[in-house]
Amino acid sequence: MAYSLSLPKPCYSQNFHYHHQRCFKINLPKWTTRASSAAPGVELNTLESAIAKKDSNAVKEALDQLSEGGWAKKWGSQPYVSRRTTSLRELTTLGIKNAENLAIPSVRNDAAFLFTVVGTTGFLGILTGQLPGDWGFFVPYLIGSISLVVLAVGSISPGLLQAAIGSFSTVFPDYQERIARHEAAHFLIAYLLGVPILGYSLDIGKEHVNLIDQRLEKLIYSGQLDAKEIDRLAVVSMAGLAAEGLIYDKVIGQSADLFTLQRFINRTKPQLSKDQQQNLTRWAVMFAASLLKNNKESHEALMASMTKKASVVECIQTIESVAAEFNIKY
Numbered sequence: 001m002a003y004s005l006s007l008p009k010p011c012y013s014q015n016f017h018y019h020h021q022r023c024f025k026i027n028l029p030k031w032t033t034r035a036s037s038a039a040p041g042v043e044l045n046t047l048e049s050a051i052a053k054k055d056s057n058a059v060k061e062a063l064d065q066l067s068e069g070g071w072a073k074k075w076g077s078q079p080y081v082s083r084r085t086t087s088l089r090e091l092t093t094l095g096i097k098n099a100e101n102l103a104i105p106s107v108r109n110d111a112a113f114l115f116t117v118v119g120t121t122g123f124l125g126i127l128t129g130q131l132p133g134d135w136g137f138f139v140p141y142l143i144g145s146i147s148l149v150v151l152a153v154g155s156i157s158p159g160l161l162q163a164a165i166g167s168f169s170t171v172f173p174d175y176q177e178r179i180a181r182h183e184a185a186h187f188l189i190a191y192l193l194g195v196p197i198l199g200y201s202l203d204i205g206k207e208h209v210n211l212i213d214q215r216l217e218k219l220i221y222s223g224q225l226d227a228k229e230i231d232r233l234a235v236v237s238m239a240g241l242a243a244e245g246l247i248y249d250k251v252i253g254q255s256a257d258l259f260t261l262q263r264f265i266n267r268t269k270p271q272l273s274k275d276q277q278q279n280l281t282r283w284a285v286m287f288a289a290s291l292l293k294n295n296k297e298s299h300e301a302l303m304a305s306m307t308k309k310a311s312v313v314e315c316i317q318t319i320e321s322v323a324a325e326f327n328i329k330y
Contacts, residue, residue: 042071048313051198056213059196063316072316074298074323076194078291081231086283094289096245102254102285176307178244182253183209184303185243188295189288190236191319197312211236223267230268234284235291237261242289243299298322 047066050058066072091099128135179202186209190197199210216233219225225233237260244251261284265277272280292299298319305318 042066042069044313044317047316048311051312054198056196056198059198060194060213063196072320074192074295074319075316076192078192079194081193081228081235081287083227083231083234083280083283085279086286088282091245091282091286091289094286095293096242096285096289097247097249098251099245099285102241102245102251177303178248178252180303180307181243181247181299182240184299184306185239185288185292186211186236187306187315188299188302188319189239189291191316192291192295193232193236195232195236197316199312200306200315202306202309220264220267223269225264225268227268230264230272230280231284233264234261234280235287237264238281238284239288239292242285243292245285246289246292295323297326 044066047059047062050062063072063075067075088099091102096102183200183202187197187200190209190211195211195216196213197209197211201208216225216229219229237257241251241254241257244253258281261281262277265272265280301318301322302315305315310318
């Protein structure tokens with residue numbers, strides 16, 4: 001559950017991640033709006049072409065033009081991001097549940113998977129032990145070795161084990177809603193902060209929001225991120241965590257986001273102290289959560305659109321149309 005800035009994607013040790021494409025019903029918020037067409041006279045072909053070409057500069061330019069023309073009003077509507085000292089109490093007051101545990105990786109899915117494997121193989125081993133003759137020895141032995149194989153795969157190739165855990169995680173009823181909420185938060189917050197979006201995925205093992213920005217890429221690889229840029233990237237990084245923290249008692253999808261944020265912090269100049277890094281994380285969660293609460297209707301509608309595999313342009317239309325409807329209504 002992370003977003004990509006065209007950097008190599010690591011294999012995370014905890015793929016709690018909520019990879020999509022399931023056949024059971026998802027309990028999304030009751031917002032049924034569909035991606036509406038642009039306002040009369042608004043031309044989106046340039047934006048669609050730029051996204052298709054994966055040209056972040058062209059995407060930004062197209063959205064800037066649409067904003068100047070009065071349509072993409074939410075694009076870059078939060079340009080001023082300024083870090084300040086933030087306490088856990090502020091996060092709790094804002095509505096973040098269990099704020100003190102946000103940075104602690106969840107082992108829910110990992111533990112459930114391993115418990116199921118060990119429990120199932122153990123039960124079958126005992127059951128097949130009643131078979132007559134040599135079968136009563138060899139079959140339980142083979143079944144029992146499955147647990148050892150799983151552990152060996154996890155040690156040698158963690159990615160394969162995490163893929164299995166990711167697939168197994170779909171047994172949890174909140175699985176799909178969590179991934180939709182998480183990735184929609186990355187998408188929405190990036191859009192509000194003016195970071196161009198080129199794509200997204202909710203598929204198993206491929207969940208991400210693609211935010212390739214050529215200018216930021218150069219700063220990241222050169223290790224020259226300044227305070228202004230790290231603040232923006234931190235807010236986008238923590239958006240998914242904030243979205244979950246506002247709804248659920250335990251955040252499952254924070255490991256990859258925290259890993260991504262740490263990579264950005266490591267490329268910041270001057271380097272941040274441990275206390276500064278901790279405060280940056282808290283502040284980013286608070287800022288992202290505030291934006292999500294202030295744009296709740298857009299977030300929920302975007303969740304629904306992304307679940308239906310809407311295109312990036314359709315998702316942007318959803319954000320803009322819901323914001324326009326909400327402003328008119330209130």
